Amino acid sequence: MSQTATKLVVERSPVFGASATQKLLAFASLVAMLIIFSLASPNFFQTQNMISIMLSTAVAGVLGIGVTFVIITGGIDLSIGTLMTFCAVISGVFITFWGLPWPLGVAAALATGALIGMLNGVLVAKLKIPSFIATLGMMLIAKGLSLVISGTKPIYFNDTEDYNLIATGSLIDLSGWVPDLVIPNAVLIFFAVALVSSFLLNKTVLGRYTFALGSNEEAVRLSGVNVDRWKIAIYGLAGAIVGIAGVIISSRLNSAQPAIGQGYELDAIAAAVIGGVSLSGGEGTILGTVIGAFIMSVLINGLRILSVPQEWQITVTGLIVIFAVYADILRRRKSV
Amino acid sequence: MNEVLLRMEGIQKSFPGVQALNNVKFEIHKGEVHALLGENGAGKSTLMKILAGVYIKDAGDIHFLGQPVEIHNPRAAQGLGIGIIHQELNLMQHLTAAQNVFIGREPKKWFGTVLDEKKLNAETQKLFDMLKLQLDPRVRVMDLVVAKQQMIEIVKALSHDSKLLIMDEPTAALNDAEIEELFRIIRHLKEQGVGIVYISHRMDEIKKIADRVTVMRDGTYIDTVRAADVELEQIITMMVGRQLDEMVRPEAKIASDQVLLEVRNLNRGRAIKNVSFQVRKGEILGFAGLMGAGRTEVARAVFGADPFETGEIFVAGQKVTIQQPQDAVKHGIGYLSEDRKRFGLAIGMDVETNVVLATLSRFCGFFGIVKTKGTRETADDFVTRLSIKTPSISQQVKFLSGGNQQKVIIAKWLCRNSEILIFDEPTRGIDVGAKFEIYKLLTRLAEEGKTVVMISSELPEVVRLCHRVLVMCEGRITGELAGNDITQENIMKLATARETVNT
Numbered sequence: 001m002s003q004t005a006t007k008l009v010v011e012r013s014p015v016f017g018a019s020a021t022q023k024l025l026a027f028a029s030l031v032a033m034l035i036i037f038s039l040a041s042p043n044f045f046q047t048q049n050m051i052s053i054m055l056s057t058a059v060a061g062v063l064g065i066g067v068t069f070v071i072i073t074g075g076i077d078l079s080i081g082t083l084m085t086f087c088a089v090i091s092g093v094f095i096t097f098w099g100l101p102w103p104l105g106v107a108a109a110l111a112t113g114a115l116i117g118m119l120n121g122v123l124v125a126k127l128k129i130p131s132f133i134a135t136l137g138m139m140l141i142a143k144g145l146s147l148v149i150s151g152t153k154p155i156y157f158n159d160t161e162d163y164n165l166i167a168t169g170s171l172i173d174l175s176g177w178v179p180d181l182v183i184p185n186a187v188l189i190f191f192a193v194a195l196v197s198s199f200l201l202n203k204t205v206l207g208r209y210t211f212a213l214g215s216n217e218e219a220v221r222l223s224g225v226n227v228d229r230w231k232i233a234i235y236g237l238a239g240a241i242v243g244i245a246g247v248i249i250s251s252r253l254n255s256a257q258p259a260i261g262q263g264y265e266l267d268a269i270a271a272a273v274i275g276g277v278s279l280s281g282g283e284g285t286i287l288g289t290v291i292g293a294f295i296m297s298v299l300i301n302g303l304r305i306l307s308v309p310q311e312w313q314i315t316v317t318g319l320i321v322i323f324a325v326y327a328d329i330l331r332r333r334k335s336v
Numbered sequence: 337m338n339e340v341l342l343r344m345e346g347i348q349k350s351f352p353g354v355q356a357l358n359n360v361k362f363e364i365h366k367g368e369v370h371a372l373l374g375e376n377g378a379g380k381s382t383l384m385k386i387l388a389g390v391y392i393k394d395a396g397d398i399h400f401l402g403q404p405v406e407i408h409n410p411r412a413a414q415g416l417g418i419g420i421i422h423q424e425l426n427l428m429q430h431l432t433a434a435q436n437v438f439i440g441r442e443p444k445k446w447f448g449t450v451l452d453e454k455k456l457n458a459e460t461q462k463l464f465d466m467l468k469l470q471l472d473p474r475v476r477v478m479d480l481v482v483a484k485q486q487m488i489e490i491v492k493a494l495s496h497d498s499k500l501l502i503m504d505e506p507t508a509a510l511n512d513a514e515i516e517e518l519f520r521i522i523r524h525l526k527e528q529g530v531g532i533v534y535i536s537h538r539m540d541e542i543k544k545i546a547d548r549v550t551v552m553r554d555g556t557y558i559d560t561v562r563a564a565d566v567e568l569e570q571i572i573t574m575m576v577g578r579q580l581d582e583m584v585r586p587e588a589k590i591a592s593d594q595v596l597l598e599v600r601n602l603n604r605g606r607a608i609k610n611v612s613f614q615v616r617k618g619e620i621l622g623f624a625g626l627m628g629a630g631r632t633e634v635a636r637a638v639f640g641a642d643p644f645e646t647g648e649i650f651v652a653g654q655k656v657t658i659q660q661p662q663d664a665v666k667h668g669i670g671y672l673s674e675d676r677k678r679f680g681l682a683i684g685m686d687v688e689t690n691v692v693l694a695t696l697s698r699f700c701g702f703f704g705i706v707k708t709k710g711t712r713e714t715a716d717d718f719v720t721r722l723s724i725k726t727p728s729i730s731q732q733v734k735f736l737s738g739g740n741q742q743k744v745i746i747a748k749w750l751c752r753n754s755e756i757l758i759f760d761e762p763t764r765g766i767d768v769g770a771k772f773e774i775y776k777l778l779t780r781l782a783e784e785g786k787t788v789v790m791i792s793s794e795l796p797e798v799v800r801l802c803h804r805v806l807v808m809c810e811g812r813i814t815g816e817l818a819g820n821d822i823t824q825e826n827i828m829k830l831a832t833a834r835e836t837v838n839t
Contacts (some may be wrong), residue, residue: 204450208431208439212439
């Protein structure tokens, strides 16, 4: 009996593991920010502003979720920003250029994202190109091809009104209860992506290998797992999620803008890192990344409402990223 | 229990430049614990990695349960029922115990789409219960002590229904109580008819657990004996081999009594435990011990490359603070790393640049312009003095032989006026002829009044070169040998002197 009494019981899993502290810290910062901005300006905590924050978080958040998978494997994906644009352009080609029904355009965007993502995976797994370089190259390729295919001009979705509603329409209209409380679909898609991704990451084999690869790739290989195949699958999944971001942004703008996209990848990576995803792999959660994405957009929104010039908004964002990662390093040092 | 489980014959394996295994044979019965012994680099791990499908043999036959088999990858080994517990633990620190045990074979539900975490934990619990292990399957591996991690490796190997289990230095990181626990499990497996290959440097364990012993040396098979019939001394002699030709040891008398470097009570966790020593001017002090004994850790701590918790360092009688390598260099300490290419040389640059690299500021004129005349003359001077074989000082060091690369590093530190030189495995990867050159050079440096600290796993060279030898085991200094007491047998005994107190 005494043996069972001494039995070691530690209820911890990668879901609520060591990054829980970081997530808690991130969540507390988010709440603190909301309170501070609410006190600083009466215009901040308004239903419309909250919805606008959620809307502006949707794209970076979805991208952040995509890149979270890759970062947990110990890699990085710099191509997500311009790949998002490329997917949007492909959607435009299907719908506007070829006049196909809009669901086909959406499917094409997702498939394109998955395909390019898998290509990234092949470069990293099979050709052994470091993910930083492989996806840097892919970032430029996607950017170039977007401009080539679109003829450097925006592709408008003026003939398909439904496409615009993907992001801007609303399945949940609560304005009957609370004035202005109309949650745009873009936000719903964002949350749906987060839920499904969280499921994939924590409940499926793909998720298990995502953590395992980032923790000790050699050990996974020696256990007889086909490491290359899973890596390609994970990069492919990240690409497909980027495709969803491509649909959201082109639907919101009612056009595929071939010149944008670059820079989004850094916001997405920053969101993941703020949310406790470890750049050295093996650790991270979808919820963390979502919180990280919200921190970034609440900060920008709040500073804008306080009439802080845009150049200072960018500077502060940079400081926050550095601070978040440093806090993470401090925490790690203590726990070792 | 006399049924032959595995037989390997005529195994050959070479790596670029090295014949790792030459005509090696090995045999193990069902339910046998068979110890595989040999010095570092004797080829034990290579042989076992061939068995586990990590390396592919060049030639030879493997028979498993009477059938000839080819093992091309880890999966094939698993399929046969061969499990290996690697020397360096191969676990995923971020995953739980159960997730590690079943990696690659996760139980699933909902038509194979979703992981069945419940079943995963239950199955692992069953395995733990079978071995009477007090462990929670849901605990993260990184939260466990090394001993428990080791147990998880064993459980993982067993979960493949292993008939043969290879344990490569399983006790390297365990304390006595934990070793007892491991032995209990080994005996349990023995009863089930599992064959166990047991690689260890710890002589005391062999008598306790092994049925038979096979000794390897320099990649060749030496002999197989019954553990009960043989004295430990005999095994050690087999491992070390013939007494090397009596080599002339440097004069025991050292010119100076001046203590140049003194370290007092150096400590860092499990790696360095209360290490103190002195080195005099003109002395060659050897650090012997097995891999992982803590020798390199001590050297790196003294050099400021790694932090230490407590301890004091004195240079020429003065207490000094060394927190980073540049502090050590300022006090005249040079460290020649065991990994020359990574830490010692700018491999793509020429001899001249490498020689003056640490001293560049001395050759700088206005606006940081390097005075090439000075650097050229200095480099030329050292090439002559150390007889570095290079077509010219503008030759890139990557084209030099290992021995000459080592000399370039020595030149770099001499150029920096280092009085204390710490050599970490100075002859690793250097061919025999060049080794003698390095030996001569080290002896000459000492004669010229430099203080030399040499870490080496090659016993013959320690015996040959050092005035005095400190032997380490598990982070402690287990003994000091001087003069005629410096023999390979004595060193081996001290190097395996494990702590007997229960910790």
